[in-house]
Amino acid sequence: MKLTAMLALAGFASLTIAIPNATAAPCTASGLASTAGSVLAQAGAYLDAHPGANEALTNASSSGDAEGAVRAYFTAHPGEFFDLKNIARPLTTLRGQCGGMSVSPAQMSALFDALSS
Known part of the structure; x- marks a missing residue:
């Protein structure tokens, strides 16, 4: 396993361990993954239905000022x-x-990447 992948995995593990116990149920790797998965699925469907927003976000990474390009579109x-x-x-x-x-x-x-190596 690559060193950077191992460090990323360790960093992610430490993030989940450092979460307060009072709200432990949603504050786990599985809770985060489930929430993120649901949000990403909804965002994907939304972007499919809104090609302008999809294009703006897709092209932002190739822009010299990605944040500015996204801000301009959504403004x-x-x-x-x-x-x-x-x-x-x-x-x-x-x-x-x-x-x-x-x-x-x-x-x-x-x-x-760490898990697939």
């Missing part, structure tokens, strides 16, 4: 911004319940 389309914000609400709620835990897409990708 011009506030309804889509609020729709996606509502779709993401379970992750926001989970973050609040679990002491501000945060797992980035890059961390999840590193975890999956």
